[in-house]
Amino acid sequence: MYRFSGPAGQLLESEKAVVGDILKEWKLEKGALAAKVNGEELDLDVEVSCDASVEPITSDTEEGLEILRHSTAHLLAQAATRLFPGAVVAIGPVIKDGFYYDIEFKEPISETDLPAFEKEMRRIVKRGIPLKRQRVSREEAIELFKERKDPYKVEILEGIDDDSVNLYWQEEYVDLCRGPHVPNTRVLQNFKLLSVAGAYWRGDENNIMLTRIYGTAFATKEELEAYVTRMEEAKKRDHRKIGRELGLFSLHKEGPGFPFFHPKGMVVINTLIDFWSKVHRKNGYDQIRTPLILNRDLWIQSGHWDHYRENMYFTEIDDQPYAIKPMNCPGGILVYKSDLHSYRDLPLRLGELGIVHRHEKSGVLHGLMRVRCFTQDDAHHYCTPDQIKDEVSLIMDMVDYIYSEVFGFKFHVELSTRPDNSMGSDEMWELAERSLREVLEERGTNYVLNPGDGAFYGPKIDFHLEDCIGRTWQCGTIQLDFQMPEKFDVTYIGSDGKEHRPAMLHRTILGSIERFLGILIEHYAGAFPFWIAPVQVKILAVGEDHVDYAKDLKALLQDREYRVELDCRDEKLGRKIRDAQMEKVPFMLVVGDRELETDTVSVRDRSEGDKGSMSKEDLLELLKGQFSPL
Numbered sequence: 224m225y226r227f228s229g230p231a232g233q234l235l236e237s238e239k240a241v242v243g244d245i246l247k248e249w250k251l252e253k254g255a256l257a258a259k260v261n262g263e264e265l266d267l268d269v270e271v272s273c274d275a276s277v278e279p280i281t282s283d284t285e286e287g288l289e290i291l292r293h294s295t296a297h298l299l300a301q302a303a304t305r306l307f308p309g310a311v312v313a314i315g316p317v318i319k320d321g322f323y324y325d326i327e328f329k330e331p332i333s334e335t336d337l338p339a340f341e342k343e344m345r346r347i348v349k350r351g352i353p354l355k356r357q358r359v360s361r362e363e364a365i366e367l368f369k370e371r372k373d374p375y376k377v378e379i380l381e382g383i384d385d386d387s388v389n390l391y392w393q394e395e396y397v398d399l400c401r402g403p404h405v406p407n408t409r410v411l412q413n414f415k416l417l418s419v420a421g422a423y424w425r426g427d428e429n430n431i432m433l434t435r436i437y438g439t440a441f442a443t444k445e446e447l448e449a450y451v452t453r454m455e456e457a458k459k460r461d462h463r464k465i466g467r468e469l470g471l472f473s474l475h476k477e478g479p480g481f482p483f484f485h486p487k488g489m490v491v492i493n494t495l496i497d498f499w500s501k502v503h504r505k506n507g508y509d510q511i512r513t514p515l516i517l518n519r520d521l522w523i524q525s526g527h528w529d530h531y532r533e534n535m536y537f538t539e540i541d542d543q544p545y546a547i548k549p550m551n552c553p554g555g556i557l558v559y560k561s562d563l564h565s566y567r568d569l570p571l572r573l574g575e576l577g578i579v580h581r582h583e584k585s586g587v588l589h590g591l592m593r594v595r596c597f598t599q600d601d602a603h604h605y606c607t608p609d610q611i612k613d614e615v616s617l618i619m620d621m622v623d624y625i626y627s628e629v630f631g632f633k634f635h636v637e638l639s640t641r642p643d644n645s646m647g648s649d650e651m652w653e654l655a656e657r658s659l660r661e662v663l664e665e666r667g668t669n670y671v672l673n674p675g676d677g678a679f680y681g682p683k684i685d686f687h688l689e690d691c692i693g694r695t696w697q698c699g700t701i702q703l704d705f706q707m708p709e710k711f712d713v714t715y716i717g718s719d720g721k722e723h724r725p726a727m728l729h730r731t732i733l734g735s736i737e738r739f740l741g742i743l744i745e746h747y748a749g750a751f752p753f754w755i756a757p758v759q760v761k762i763l764a765v766g767e768d769h770v771d772y773a774k775d776l777k778a779l780l781q782d783r784e785y786r787v788e789l790d791c792r793d794e795k796l797g798r799k800i801r802d803a804q805m806e807k808v809p810f811m812l813v814v815g816d817r818e819l820e821t822d823t824v825s826v827r828d829r830s831e832g833d834k835g836s837m838s839k840e841d842l843l844e845l846l847k848g849q850f851s852p853l
Contacts, residue, residue, distance in 0.1 A: 227271070230278040243267035243406070245277050255279035256290050256410065257403035264290075266356050266403040280403075282410075282442035289317050294354065294405040295344075295414045295440040296322040301396035302343035303436075307332070312398070313375040313424060313433055320450070321439030325422050327375075328434055337416040340436070344414065347393075351409035356402060357390045364388050364399065371397070375424065413447040414440040417454065426584055456692050462744035463590040469749050469806065471740075471757070472591065480588045480595030482737060487757035490786065491740060494755050496576060498629075498852055499600060499733065506621060508574040508602060513554025515578060519544040524710055525553040526646055530679045534581045551577035551601045552729055556711045559605055564715040569725060570606035570614050576736065577601050591741030598736040604728035605713070608654075611726050615662045615684070615701055618730050622686055622699050625732055629852050630743070632688040635695075636668055639676035639683045646680055651705045656682045659703055678729075680706040686732075690746040698734035698742070703727075750807040750829060754851035757786065761808040763799045764791040765815035773814045776824065779839065785846060800827065810846070 227235040233249040242265055246252040257264055257280045260271055264286060271277070280287045296315035303310050303326050315324035359367075361380055367390070368376040376399050380388065391398050393408065405411065416438040424430035441447040466472045471488035484492060503510065516538065522528045527535070527549065536547040548554060555573055564571065580596050587593050604614045626632040638659060641652045659682055663670050670684070677683050686699035704727040707713070714722040733739040743751065753759055760780055764773040770791045780787045788808075790799050796813065803811045813825040817836070824842055826834040837845070 225272060226274050228276045230276075239270055239272040241267070242269050242271060242277060245271070246279050251279045254281040254283075256282055256287050256294075256405045259286075264403050266354075267406050268356065288442065290403060290405060291411065291442065292317045292322045292440045293400070294408075295411050295438065296324050297354070297391065297393060297396070297398050297400070297404065298344050298347060298408060298411050298414070299340065299416070299436060299438060300324050300326065300398065301347060301393050302340050303328075304396060306339060306343055311373055311375065314379075315398075321417065321437060323435050323437045325424070325433040325435050327431065332419065332434060334419050337419070337436070341414075341416055344411075348408045348411050351407045352393050353407045354404040355392045356404070357392060358387055359390055360387050361385055364390060367397070368399070411440065413442065413444050414438060415447060415451055422586055426586060428585060453692050453694075457694065457745070460692070460745040460748045461590075462592075462741040465744050465749040466590070466741075469757070471744070474590065479585055480583055480593075482591055482594060488740070490757040491743075491751065491755055492736060494853070495733070495736060495740070498755075499576065499736075501853060502621065502625065503572075503574045503602070506572070506617060508572040510574050510576075511555065511558050512575060513548075513551060513558065513577060515580075516540070516545050516547055517554060519546055521553050521557075522546050525556075525707060526680060526710065527553070530644055530646075534583075536580050536582055547580045548577070549579050549581045551575050551579065551599055552603060552707065552727075553711075555601075555603045556707060556713060556727075559603075559713060560711065564605070564725075566607060566715055566717050566723070569715060570604055570610050572602060572604050572614075574602040575599075591737045591744075594735075594737060597738065600731045600733035600736060600739075602730045604730065605708075605715070605725045606728070607715075607723070608726055611658045611703065611728070612662045612665070614728055615659065615703075616666065618701050618728070618732075619662075619666065619668070619684075622732055626686070626688050626699075630746075632690070632746075634686050634688040634699075636663065636670040637673045637676075637685045637687065638663060638670050639673040639678075639685060641682065642675050642677050642679060644679050645677070647706045647709075652682070655703045655705055659684055659701070678702050678704075680704045681729075688742075690742065696742050698739060699732045700730070700734075702729040704729055748807075751809075753809045753846075753849040754853060756807075756809050758788050758806065758808050759786045760788075760810045760812060760846070761803045761806070762787065762789045762812045762814060763796065763803065764789065765796050765813065767791075767793075769814045769816075769819055772819050776812065776814065776839070780846075783843065783846075804829065809849075812842070 225237060227245050229249050235245055235248055242258045242260060243252060246255055246258060255267065257266055259278050259280060261275045264280060280290065282288060282291050300312040300315055307328055309329050311327040313325040315322060365377055365380045379399065389400055389402050391400050391402060391404055416436060418437045420435045421432050422435040424433055439450060441450060469487060470485050472482050472484045474482055531549060535549050538545050555575060558573065577599050579599050583593060583595050606614050626634050640656055681702050681704040683700050683702040685697055687695045687697045689695050708724050708727050713725060715725050717723045762773045762777055764770045773789055773791060777787050777789050800811060807829060809829050811827040818824055823836045823838055825836050826842065828834050
């Protein structure tokens with residue numbers, strides 16, 4: 224006789240029982256997609272024959288939503304093989320906010336085919352087809368998929384060590400999967416297919432290009448509709464589209480992953496850099512610059528050669544191996560070691576806007592968000608162990624100011640701990656993790672623990688900012704490192720006259736300057752705040768007779784260091800206003816006969832519309848009153 228315990232203290236004794244029947248006995252079966260049995264996620268039709276705790280997994284939980292989405296990926300694959308006989312499915316994992324399935328089609332498909340996929344998927348849903356789990360040996364599974372002419376599943380199976388595997392059947396369709404899955408397709412009501420893309424099998428550019436179909440699924444219709452609305456808004460805000468329309472940057476096949484910045488884009492970047500420099504000077508940083516290329520020995524010493532080599536570019540100089548830097552920290556350490564430091568010099572804060580290169584596969588490149596070359600908003604703090612908390616607190620104050628006060632972002636915090644590929648002793652890791660945890664708790668900062676996701680040299684605090692449509696972006700990070708000071712023999716002279724090892728904080732707030740620009744473009748939909756807008760004021764001359772007055776006005780504003788453009792085209796005023804509005808210029812100044820006669824300007828605000836006529840003095844006061852952190 225076995226004893227089963229439920230989440231609210233329910234008890235059941237039986238010689239053996241099916242998971243779903245146990246939940247029914249406790250009246251917990253409603254909404255259950257699967258169950259946790261002694262913490263393991265299992266299908267509802269699994270038989271339990273041991274003492275166990277059993278609790279339902281419903282769609283309103285993170286685990287339930289993942290099961291729902293994974294099952295919907297199987298639903299998509301079944302529909303694809305029905306609509307396109309001969310289509311071969313590869314893999315279909317759950318991803319953030321949805322799922323995808325990579326499929327080999329005999330003929331190309333496009334997004335115009337997605338409604339047909341959805342129609343077939345809904346037909347399958349209505350029939351309530353059971354998802355039946357079958358446990359078979361690995362060899363049996365290989366033979367099955369060979370018979371079904373599915374080389375992708377065969378390759379996966381031949382690469383694993385498991386003696387047995389799970390198959391999931393939906394009538395004629397079968398898939399290889401760990402599971403669990405929903406009991407039947409009727410549960411899969413609320414889904415949407417989103418897009419089609421190309422994807423190399425296993426991400427290898429030497430392999431066949433498959434068709435990747437992206438989709439999402441939710442527990443309720445309302446959640447799905449809210450997500451679709453958000454994604455439609457995100458499409459409108461796509462930084463690649465807006466960046467092209469506003470003349471900020473462009474992307475070219477001659478340099479995949481290497482964006483080209485145009486004059487207006489450089490205005491925004493340089494303004495960001497001016498702001499960065501001001502904030503860092505105010506907070507006691509000195510700025511440095513280190514070389515783009517350093518020899519291989521340095522990267523071996525730093526640990527990047529062992530832990531990051533696949534993401535690096537290499538070259539030779541005088542027949543010696545060199546690497547293009549993927550990170551700034553080893554070069555920054557050489558700057559620190561160039562001088563002898565006393566405890567009186569610490570904390571020492573060295574900031575660097577360093578250009579770094581990282582090898583990214585072509586399939587993951589995405590505008591400014593995922594590139595191969597970018598400018599890292601970087602800084603390194605060298606401090607004594609008893610200064611760690613104060614330094615972390617100072618950085619967090621900077622994060623609060625930059626994210627919240629300047630850009631208006633909400634953000635949340637994660638603490639990431641020791642990964643599997645870490646360097647260093649258990650004692651050092653315990654000290655590092657405890658130091659970060661204590662400063663978060665002492666500040667009263669709410670945080671999410673993210674086990675095993677730290678850097679290979681130390682734990683980290685990550686800052687995830689939220690944009691105006693609810694998407695999150697990981698930008699800032701604080702990484703506490705006791706390993707590199709050890710590897711590079713970094714020291715300072717203590718008050719006792721002896722050498723001591725400093726702690727090292729790696730820190731970024733904006734992250735990649737280029738990526739942060741992409742985030743700002745999408746957050747503001749290209750309508751940048753006045754202080755960072757590439758063109759702050761556009762003067763619209765009504766006719767030829769008003770051009771000289773408009774030029775004088777432009778000179779006046781440029782003398783006050785405002786960024787001004789003049790539109791004196793032979794076009795109707797309405798067209799000029801519409802064009803300036805499309806360019807998202809914060810202020811438009813209309814200059815016509817009345818303004819010429821009264822020495823005034825007619826002001827239009829980008830968001831408020833016509834603000835009426837005002838004197839030049841009042842105009843300057845209006846512009847002076849615009850927020851600027853510079």
